Amino acid sequence: QVQLVESGGGLVQAGGSLRLSCAASGRTFSTYTMGWFRQAPGKERDFVAAITWGGGGTVYAGSVKGRFTISRDNAKNTVYLQMNSLKSEDTASYYCAARKGGIVTAISYDYWGQGTQVTVSS
DSSP states (O other): OOOEEEEOOEEEETTOOEEEEEEEOSTTGGGSEEEEEEEOTTSOOEEEEEEOTTSOOEEEOTTTTTTEEEEEETTTTEEEEEEOSOOGGGOEEEEEEEESSSOOSSSOOSEEOOOEEEEEEO
16 A cells, blocks of 8 residues: 655746655555656646656656656655746646556556645746
């Protein structure tokens, strides 16, 4: 069982930056692939980024590539999402997720956090 708690969301102006964190419970965090997803009101939950258990592999959605960076610190049981050059269309609730196995961009993850809101004002 893995419990995930996101933090770091907030209100930021367009062009600004935020860093989201996702703290995981459990001793097996380092064995999970971790992902970030986002969901805007009235829209589906979309893939943002993911990172393999060892941190050696990452995948990004095209809309955030070059602006967002996913990373993890297995010693701290934490995964991060550094978001730069934020745009109004990045406004959404952001969720971290964990799964066994490799990176997938679908929402087929085993564990989910409660989400943190990111609002980008133009």
